[in-house]
Amino acid sequence: MIHVENLTKDYGEIKAVKGINFTVNDGEILGFLGPNGAGKSTTLRIMTTFLAPTSGTVTLDGYSIHEHPTEVRRRIGYLPELNPLYGDMVVHDLLKFVAGVRGITGKAFKSALGRVMGVCGIGEVMHRTVRELSKGYKQRVGLAMAIIHDPEILILDEPSAGLDPNQIVEIRQLIKDLGKEKTVILSSHILQEVQAVADRMIILNNGEVVADGTNAELMASFQGxxxxxxxxxxxxxxxxxxxxxxxxxxxxxxxxxxxxxxxxxxxxxxxxxxxxxxxxxxxxxxxxxxxxxxxxxxxxxxxxxxxxxxxxxxx
Ligand SMILES: Nc1ncnc2c1ncn2[C@@H]1O[C@H](COP(=O)(O)OP(=O)(O)OP(=O)(O)O)[C@@H](O)[C@H]1O
Ligand SMILES: [Mg+2]
Missing domain, CATH: 3.30.70.260 (ACT domain)
Known part of the structure; x- marks a missing residue:
């Protein structure tokens, strides 16, 4: 269970996040929807402890981003926006490196590698250099990096940005499959994208939560x-x-x-x-x-x- 409470983030004069509150339930696929600049990435970066909020807090199974950032990070797999991969590395070595940072080595790494290779379908590119891969495969490798430590929660920031329609379908399916076992939060500025995979969605606009509910709930509350x-x-x-x-x-x-x-x-x-x-x-x-x-x-x-x-x- 994730609780986001009264979260704010100012970048100097810019109020990017203006006191938002929401809860994410275990096992849920939550869509985080909003136009460019709504504050999606800022919120996700705070939730993953990569950015400190101006005020407010996030707790994850009772662990706070302020007091227990390591516990929070252990439970989260994060695919950042624009998935920054190390272009010159071979996929296998990149995964080994990322696992090593998490203390996963030797036998534990072998078994983790087997798992992410299967889940993400990256077996055939394991010995290729990241730079040579198509965007779709790069995104799969990014996902593999995010789940190498088998986290309970996955936070994906615009996972299908820049992919072609076939790759989008594949990534969606991958997210759905991952969502069967994990809690997934995925952001997008495209409604159809979120609608296709999410159980529930939160719409963010201009740093504020303007809607929170299932498709049906959002439709019912609409006074159009x-x-x-x-x-x-x-x-x-x-x-x-x-x-x-x-x-x-x-x-x-x-x-x-x-x-x-x-x-x-x-x-x-x-x-x-x-x-x-x-x-x-x-x-x-x-x-x-x-x-x-x-x-x-x-x-x-x-x-x-x-x-x-x-x-x-x-x-
Ligand atoms: N490092 C930063 N310094 C200053 N302003 C920032 C910084 N990062 C984001 N912002 C501003 O904060 C606001 C929210 O940005 P954020 O990246 O969180 O939005 P977003 O919803 O992820 O948008 P997008 O769909 O374009 O990715 C925007 O006005 C943005 O310009
Ligand atoms: Mg963003």
Whole structure:
């Protein structure tokens, strides 16, 4: 169990993390989602003891990053952003070096090597130089380094950044497999990425937690708008205009006419299903309904509404 409590990090004037709180349960795959600069890497680096917070704390199975950093590090495997590997080293030697730093040598190293080779699928590149490897294999080697000491918790910062679509699928599967036995936290700024593997997600924006829950929970808490597209025949302009007066939660977003067929775009708050009322009104008004389709908010909309700054930041 990991507890992050009132965590803040200032880089001089920049408040990168502004007092965040969350818990990670054992065995969970948690997605850490947020746009560029949200504070994901900063938080993960603090959790792994590589960076000191300005205030607040993280405890891991009761061990605090302040008082017991060694205990914390022993339990965590960390794949940093931009996975910095030693390019000139042979994969085998690199793993031997990383294991050695953790005190894993001799027989213990042999058995650890066998394990990570199998899990990460890196047997065939064991005697190649890191620099020669494809990005996908580099990422696998990075993962092997992160799990060489068989940690209970894996923290992966943007593990699929820079990979091609096939490699992304492979890494996702690898993360899912690892998640069967371990607690995994993975960060990404891509919603689909997190949705594909995570049980639960935390959305970070501008240094603050703006959402925390499963897909379904995030959708349910979203106070967005649902759209209803109608194509109707024989509807008078006056009867369409009168619709919002009859059903006050509805607004007309747009309409177009082709002959006696009109296409009308209606909007109403999600959670209020107004289709039946609209249908009754249509019948009363003598419309012939050719089409009626609802477009509900997607998780993508939830993410955008929570993380888009005013004026947009899509530059
Ligand atoms: N060493 C540093 N010195 C000064 N500012 C920093 C430093 N590291 C990060 N920042 C700033 O802190 C904020 C959060 O950065 P962080 O790297 O944690 O975000 P992130 O969510 O990981 O973003 P990305 O998706 O781009 O990796 C940003 O405004 C960033 O510019
Ligand atoms: Mg980052």
């Amino acid at each position: 708008k649902a759209q209803l597209i109608m194509e109707v025949k024989n509807a008078s302009a006056a009867s369409i205009k009168a619709l919002p007066q009859k059903i006050p939660d509805i607004s007309i977003q747009g309409q177009s006419a082709h002959g006696n067929v009109r296409r009308v775009q209606l909007e109403y708050p999600t959670g209020h299903d107004l289709r039946e009322q609209v249908f009754k009104y249509a019948v009363e008004s003598g419309w012939t309904i050719l089409e009626m389709s609802r477009q509900q908010a997607q998780l993508e909309d939830v993410f955008r509404s929570l993380t888009l700054m005013e004026g947009g930041r899509d530059a």
